Amino acid sequence: MPGEPAKRQKREEYKKTLIENDAALPKKKFYRQRAHANPFSDHSLTYPKSPADMDWASLYPTYAVEDKEQTTSRSHDNDEEEKSTAVKALTKNVEIADIGCGFGGLLFALAPNFPDTLMLGLEIRTSVTEYVQEKVRALRVQNAATGAYQNASCIRANTMKFLPNFFQKAQLTKIFLCFPDPHFKQRKHKARIVSYTLNSEYAYVLKPGAIVYTITDVQDLHEWMKGHFEKHPSFERVEKVFEEGEGKDGEGMDECVRLMRSETEEGKKVTRNNGMKYVACFRRLVDPAWP
Amino acid sequence: MTSPYQCLVARESTETGPGGWTLFGACGSTLVAQSSSGGTSAWTKPDDPVTETQPQDEETEGPPEKKVKLSQPPKQQKANFSNLIVSSDGRYLVGVTGEDKCIRVFETDITNQLRQLSERCMTRRPCSIALTSDDSTILCADKFGDVYSLPLLPSPDYQAPEAPAPEPTKEAEWVPSATVLTVHSGRNRKTLEDQLKQKKKGPAPPKDDMKFEHQLLLGHVSMLTDIVNAEVDTRRYIITADRDEHIRVSRGIPQAHIIEGFCFGHEAFISRLCLTQSGRLVSGGGDADLYVWDWQNFKLLEKLPLLDAVADHLKSRSELAVGEISKVAVSGIWSVAYQDEILVACEGVPALFSFKVGATTNSGSASTEFSSAIALKGNALDVAFLPISPTSSVVVVSIDHVHKPGSTKEAREDKDVSRLQCFSAEENGKWQEDSHTSEALKSFHDQVFDVEAGAIGGDDSATGNGKGLGSADDKALRDMLYNVENLRKRPGAED
Numbered sequence: 146m147p148g149e150p151a152k153r154q155k156r157e158e159y160k161k162t163l164i165e166n167d168a169a170l171p172k173k174k175f176y177r178q179r180a181h182a183n184p185f186s187d188h189s190l191t192y193p194k195s196p197a198d199m200d201w202a203s204l205y206p207t208y209a210v211e212d213k214e215q216t217t218s219r220s221h222d223n224d225e226e227e228k229s230t231a232v233k234a235l236t237k238n239v240e241i242a243d244i245g246c247g248f249g250g251l252l253f254a255l256a257p258n259f260p261d262t263l264m265l266g267l268e269i270r271t272s273v274t275e276y277v278q279e280k281v282r283a284l285r286v287q288n289a290a291t292g293a294y295q296n297a298s299c300i301r302a303n304t305m306k307f308l309p310n311f312f313q314k315a316q317l318t319k320i321f322l323c324f325p326d327p328h329f330k331q332r333k334h335k336a337r338i339v340s341y342t343l344n345s346e347y348a349y350v351l352k353p354g355a356i357v358y359t360i361t362d363v364q365d366l367h368e369w370m371k372g373h374f375e376k377h378p379s380f381e382r383v384e385k386v387f388e389e390g391e392g393k394d395g396e397g398m399d400e401c402v403r404l405m406r407s408e409t410e411e412g413k414k415v416t417r418n419n420g421m422k423y424v425a426c427f428r429r430l431v432d433p434a435w436p
Numbered sequence: 437m438t439s440p441y442q443c444l445v446a447r448e449s450t451e452t453g454p455g456g457w458t459l460f461g462a463c464g465s466t467l468v469a470q471s472s473s474g475g476t477s478a479w480t481k482p483d484d485p486v487t488e489t490q491p492q493d494e495e496t497e498g499p500p501e502k503k504v505k506l507s508q509p510p511k512q513q514k515a516n517f518s519n520l521i522v523s524s525d526g527r528y529l530v531g532v533t534g535e536d537k538c539i540r541v542f543e544t545d546i547t548n549q550l551r552q553l554s555e556r557c558m559t560r561r562p563c564s565i566a567l568t569s570d571d572s573t574i575l576c577a578d579k580f581g582d583v584y585s586l587p588l589l590p591s592p593d594y595q596a597p598e599a600p601a602p603e604p605t606k607e608a609e610w611v612p613s614a615t616v617l618t619v620h621s622g623r624n625r626k627t628l629e630d631q632l633k634q635k636k637k638g639p640a641p642p643k644d645d646m647k648f649e650h651q652l653l654l655g656h657v658s659m660l661t662d663i664v665n666a667e668v669d670t671r672r673y674i675i676t677a678d679r680d681e682h683i684r685v686s687r688g689i690p691q692a693h694i695i696e697g698f699c700f701g702h703e704a705f706i707s708r709l710c711l712t713q714s715g716r717l718v719s720g721g722g723d724a725d726l727y728v729w730d731w732q733n734f735k736l737l738e739k740l741p742l743l744d745a746v747a748d749h750l751k752s753r754s755e756l757a758v759g760e761i762s763k764v765a766v767s768g769i770w771s772v773a774y775q776d777e778i779l780v781a782c783e784g785v786p787a788l789f790s791f792k793v794g795a796t797t798n799s800g801s802a803s804t805e806f807s808s809a810i811a812l813k814g815n816a817l818d819v820a821f822l823p824i825s826p827t828s829s830v831v832v833v834s835i836d837h838v839h840k841p842g843s844t845k846e847a848r849e850d851k852d853v854s855r856l857q858c859f860s861a862e863e864n865g866k867w868q869e870d871s872h873t874s875e876a877l878k879s880f881h882d883q884v885f886d887v888e889a890g891a892i893g894g895d896d897s898a899t900g901n902g903k904g905l906g907s908a909d910d911k912a913l914r915d916m917l918y919n920v921e922n923l924r925k926r927p928g929a930e931d
Contacts, residue, residue, distance in 0.1 A: 184657060185657065187925045187926075189927075194681075194700055194701060194703065195698075195700030195701070196700075197700075198700075305657040306656075306657045306658055306680050307680070309682070309695075309698050310700070314695075314697060335580065340655070341652060341655075341693075342581075342582060342652065342654055342655025342656075343655070343657065344693075345654055345655075345686070345693050345694070345695050346695065348693075348694070348695070349695040377693060378691075378693055379693060379694065432691075432694055433691065435670070435671055435687070435691070436690065436691060
C-alpha cells in the first residue's frame, strides 16, 4: 500500500511521545485500522490455556490478590516463555464483557457508572486494542486520586474462538455486542458474532438472569440477531421498556441501553447520519433439568 | 498397485455362531466386508448418478466389479471413505465419503452384502461421525465446526420444512441489507450501488441446501476433529474436539445447546478422543502427551508421555533410519474391548502404542502406564477389533504398504507387504502377531485386488490413463492417509 511506511513511522514516533507523557490521552487517528477481521483465521493470538491461566492481575492491578512476584503474562503460543504456576488472581471477577469494544467508548462510559464492577473490552484489531489500553492507562493516571477507571481494561482476543478460555461458566452478568460487523454477504454469515451455535457459548459464560445487549444500525443484522437469540432456548427477549423506556425521556430504560445508544463511537456516528439504531436485549434463562 | 485400507471397523456376527465377526474395510471408495465364516463382498460407489437413487440401488445388486466397468466418466468425482462406524446392533454401517461430503448408510445382511440405504450430502465436509447409544441418530461434526443430527434411517414421510415454491417470490423482493444510512465509506457505497444493480438482474441461484431431515445441534468456530457420544446413567452427552485445543462437553439431544464445560489443557490441536472402558476420556493430537480426563468434572487426571514412547520405539528400530523426532500427530486412539487399555497410532509411525489404564484406587486417582509398543511392518492407518470370544478380541491393523515405514512421503521399495496385521493378547497381556487370523483374512486382503483390477480396467477403457484408485497419484493418496499433522498451526501465520 503506498504511503504505508510513512504512516507506520508517524505512528511509531507518536507512540514514543506517549511514553514520555503518562497522562496524555491517545489520539484515535494513530490507531485506525481496517474495520474487518477474519474471525476464522489463526491470527497470532495469545490467549490463556484456560480461565485459571489468565493473568488478570496485570489488567486490574488494584484488584490483584497480594502477590509480590512479578511474572510476565503467560502466553499460549510461546512455549519458551517461562511458565509460572503462580497465576495472578483478582479479589473479584470480571463481570462485564464488551465484545468488539472498538475504541472503547462504551467501556469508558460504563466504568464510572459501575465503579465496583470489573469490565473488559475484547477487540480483535491490534491497533484499536492498543488505543483502548493506552486510554485506560492515561485515564488511570489522570484519576489516580479517585481510583477511577481501575475497573476497566481491554485485551486483544478472538472471542468467537476463545471466549471460554477467558471466562468461567456463569461468570458474567452483562455482554455487550455493539454495532458488530454486519457481514452483509450470505456467504459470510457464519462470521457474524451472533449465531445459534455461538449463543451457547454466551449462555455458558453468563449467569442466569444476565443480559446480552445488542445494538446495530443494520436492520437485517438486527433481525438476524433477534432470530438467533429467540430461537435459542437459553435466552428470552427482555421487556420493551428495558430497551426503549416510556415517554419521550425514555423512562425506565435500562441505564446500559441508554449508554449503549449514545456512547459508542458507532452510535454517535449513526446519530450524526440520522441512521436507525436497533436495540435488542436478551436474558439468560436458568438451564432446565436434565431430561 | 493397490491402496491400503484407510478405514477398518468390525462387528460381532452371532448369526454364524458364537465368536463370529464381520470386518469392514474401506479402500479408496470401495468397501469390503468379510465374515468369520470367510464370505467376502464389496461395494463401490455407482458411477452413474442416475443409478445412485435409492430404489435403483436396491435392485442392482450385482457384483461391484461389473459396475465399475460399465462406465467411468472422465471427471468422476472421487469419493473416498474417511470414516466408518458400525451401529451397536451391528446391522448398519455408516460411512463418510470426504470429497462429496456424503454420509452413507449401509445395511448388512447375513451374507455380508452391503446395501446402501441412503446417501446424504452435507453442505460442509464431515470430519467425524458418531451414533447415539440407541442407534437412532447420526451425529455429524464438520469442518466448519458445526454438529448436525440426522436420523440413521430417514423417515419416509419427512417433508422439507420450507416448500421451495414460495422462495422465488420472496427473493424477488430482495433488498440489500445495507442502506445509504448504514454505509459510510465511499467504497462501501459503491458496493451498495453494485448490489442494487445486481438486484435488477434477478436473484442469485439458491444455495444447495440439505433436503433431508437434519438439525443443527451445536457449533464451534473452529474445525471439528472428533465427536464422541457418551452416556452416564441416564444422562447423555456429546463431546467435541477442535483444532483450537478445545474439548467441549455438551448435553445430549434434546439439550445439546447447553454447554456443561470444557476440558482445558491442550496446547496444540486435538485430533482424537476416546472413552475408555472405565469411562475416562483420553484425548490426543499435536501435543507430546495424551491427556486423561475426568471429563464430567472437566479435570485433567494425568498426561501420558506419548512422544517419549514413540521416540524410544523408533530409536530401538534402527533399520527404519528415522532420526530424532520432536513431535507426533495422533491419528487414532482406540479403547481395547473387554479391558481398560488403549491403543494409540501416530501419523507416519509404524507401531501401535498400548497404555494400560490402572485400577481406580480409593482416592479416585488411577494411573495409566505405557505398557508396550507393537511394532508394525508399515505405518499404522486404522485398527479394528474382532470379537473372537466373549472376553477377548483380535486387533486388526491396516498397514500402509505404499509408503516407507516411518515416512509419510517416501515410497517403499519392498513390495508384497501385507496390508493387514493381526495381533492377539497373550496371557501376560502382551500383544502377539496372530498368523491364524491373518490367514483367515486372506480373502479380505485379496478381494480388493479384484475390485481394483476391475476399476483400473474400466478406467483404461474410458480414459486410457490407467489411473484407477489403486494407482491414484501419490499426493492424493498421501492426503487421504495423512491429514492430521496438517492441523498443526504454523507459527507466525498472520492473515
